[in-house]
Amino acid sequence: MKSIEEINQKIKDGDAVVVTAADMTRIVRDIGAEKAAKEVDVVTTGTFGAMCSSGAFLNFGHSDPPIKMARTYLNGVEAYSGLAAVDAYIGATQPHRDPKVGLEYGGSHLIEDLVRGEEVELLAEAYGTDCYPLKDIHTHIKLDDLNQAVMVNPRNSYQNYAAATNSSEETLHTYLGTLLPGMGNVTYSSAGELSPLLNDPFFETIGLGSRIFLCGTEGYILGEGTQHSTEVKRINGVPVGSAGTLMLKGDLKKMDVEFLRGATMPFYGPTLYVGVGIPIPVLNPKIAQQTGISDEEIKCLVYDYGVSRRSRPTILETNYHELKSGSVEIDGHEIQTSPMSSHRKASQVAEKLKDWIEGGTFLLTQPVEKVPSKGQTVKPLHIKRPSILVRDLKSSEPITTNPQDNINDVARLMVENNINHVPVVDNNGKLMGIVTSWDIAQAVAKEVQELTQVMTKKVIVAMEDEPVELIARRIDKYEISGVPIVDRDNLVKGMITAEDISRLVCSHQDKRGGY
Amino acid sequence: MKAWLNFSPEIVNQAVISDLIKNFDITFNILKANITPKGGEMLIEIRGNQAQDGIEFLEGQGINLTPAKRVVKKDEEKCVDCGACVSLCPVSAITIDEGWKVELDDQKCIGCGFCTSSCPTRAIKLVD
The missing domain is CATH 3.30.70.20 (Alpha-Beta Plaits)
Structure with a gap:
């Protein structure tokens, strides 16, 4: 019905009708897709979210004498420099080399500082060659000093994304933010009806070479992003979970910190907030209909991040209208939601892109090759050596004690069996607490007689079907030396200790000939 | 009012809060607490007819009370x-x-x- 060339002519003449995706939703609802396709030429979208798979190529220029940088640090954050002599790629999630700074200042913060025009420290090490004799450099640089600084983000602008909650008893710190225990909150990240790829759900107008808004300047789509997936369940034409992604490129030197921000997800790590806006040319009524999608029509699944496995249980199917209302209902309870991506900034992105197009300074492009719209799936990584499960490690019958048992008997039990932990169980074998040899020593020193007074009642446990790696992390996190193994009914099945895990690691190294 | 209560190690073992609730006509809500055998602190909200009497009782028991201003x-x-x-x-x-x-x-x-x-x-x- 309309071509990109015709729309561009209208833009040049100042006659193009440009609306944001949020406005388009109302327009299509009011006048229908047929009429909307005639009246509207371009729909602008926008999102401003934490996009971990982002970074920039930097070229530092050659020093005299020259150096072939093998390791490069910018303000203490390593940039990958296995690229010729003076090229490096700074990744957004790279933490600071100093563990004391760690996650608080990483690649994303460095990128923000560069864009702010701040001077940053450059440290480079090299092995030295005949043509690149210099072995180290310590200097300071600014963005303007670099030959090129090109943002290239391998995976941005997810088409949709899961929402998260946490059924476990501990607070979790994830890439979707802080999740309170007992399903205390729900976090989500998509911009919903404003989100770029939800407005062109079959990638009919975009692809390699599409000009877009990226962090306050013009950028380009390089093609589909990593983990691009097309075979995801759709409702109302749009995927219900993470599906399509984009690889994007833009000139860091022209970017604006209003639309690019370094951040740290607490206890998770650095990430970059990236502002992306894509103009969708309204070529026909079908595209008008698609850009008219509403928050209510875009479904989203809430997953339980309390389960640390690749497949997480689904807790709820909801939509962006509900999520954006501030709370969703789970099991009759009102649970508060957090957007994680900024809807305010997303709107500003869409508005700014609209201004550029209306002002005649931004023309649309015909993609050289479209983003694939079918046949793309995400393959999992199969670990050749599968995870050893807790049940594989467990050996003898569990040694337990009852709360009414006497301290001396428990001490004897520990000595006779050469163990340091004894789970305390009720008459049905259900876990009530745990005592360690240290607890028994304390009881003797303080002349306590009751086992219940020295036992730990809030017990960290392992399930039989959990991988041992998870238990190792749990033992480390809580600074304990062992955990009881229980089944779904809280019946004690055994114990797993730090010693068991050490032995397991050693036996594996032996089999591989050791280190 | 919202206030931080500071418990010294000597009074951690005493049932001060339960005495407060039993003896005074107040509503009492614990917003945050960190109590160890070596003392601790608790952020509370106290309301009701006898809130002021309750606060005086707490102070009389040796609890240091500072209105929450943070x-x-x-x-x-x-x-x-x-x-x-x-x-x-x-x-x-x-x-x-x-x-x-x-x-x-x-x-x-x-x-x-x-x-x-x-x-x-x-x-x-x-x-x-």
Whole structure:
């Protein structure tokens, strides 16, 4: 019905009708897709979210004498420099080399500082060659000093994304933010009806070479992003979970910190907030209909991040209208939601892109090759050596004690069996607490007689079907030396200790000939 | 009123709070607590007809009481209005307005600090 060339002519003449995706939703609802396709030429979208798979190529220029940088640090954050002599790629999630700074200042913060025009420290090490004799450099640089600084983000602008909650008893710190225990909150990240790829759900107008808004300047789509997936369940034409992604490129030197921000997800790590806006040319009524999608029509699944496995249980199917209302209902309870991506900034992105197009300074492009719209799936990584499960490690019958048992008997039990932990169980074998040899020593020193007074009642446990790696992390996190193994009914099945895990690691190294 | 109660090691073992609730006509809510055998602190909200008498009772028992004045303040330049903090606030002091701007109400804030430690851009700080 309309071509990109015709729309561009209208833009040049100042006659193009440009609306944001949020406005388009109302327009299509009011006048229908047929009429909307005639009246509207371009729909602008926008999102401003934490996009971990982002970074920039930097070229530092050659020093005299020259150096072939093998390791490069910018303000203490390593940039990958296995690229010729003076090229490096700074990744957004790279933490600071100093563990004391760690996650608080990483690649994303460095990128923000560069864009702010701040001077940053450059440290480079090299092995030295005949043509690149210099072995180290310590200097300071600014963005303007670099030959090129090109943002290239391998995976941005997810088409949709899961929402998260946490059924476990501990607070979790994830890439979707802080999740309170007992399903205390729900976090989500998509911009919903404003989100770029939800407005062109079959990638009919975009692809390699599409000009877009990226962090306050013009950028380009390089093609589909990593983990691009097309075979995801759709409702109302749009995927219900993470599906399509984009690889994007833009000139860091022209970017604006209003639309690019370094951040740290607490206890998770650095990430970059990236502002992306894509103009969708309204070529026909079908595209008008698609850009008219509403928050209510875009479904989203809430997953339980309390389960640390690749497949997480689904807790709820909801939509962006509900999520954006501030709370969703789970099991009759009102649970508060957090957007994680900024809807305010997303709107500003869409508005700014609209201004550029209306002002005649931004023309649309015909993609050289479209983003694939079918046949793309995400393959999992199969670990050749599968995870050893807790049940594989467990050996003898569990040694337990009852709360009414006497301290001396428990001490004897520990000595006779050469163990340091004894789970305390009720008459049905259900876990009530745990005592360690240290607890028994304390009881003797303080002349306590009751086992219940020295036992730990809030017990960290392992399930039989959990991988041992998870238990190792749990033992480390809580600074304990062992955990009881229980089944779904809280019946004690055994114990797993730090010693068991050490032995397991050693036996594996032996089999591989050791280190 | 909202206040921080400071417990010395000597009184940790005494049932002061249960005596307070039994003997005074008050409503009492514990918003945050960290008590160890070596003492501790508790953020409480106390209301009711006998709130003032209750406070005097607590002070008489050797508990050091300081009205809660710590509240959070937002650095507008650093904040990107992502709303990560909104669902973490236990007293609904953080809201998102119609323009999707994150607003803090320091009248409601109890200074628990949960939002400060969860802010991706470190835009929220506790101030006295």
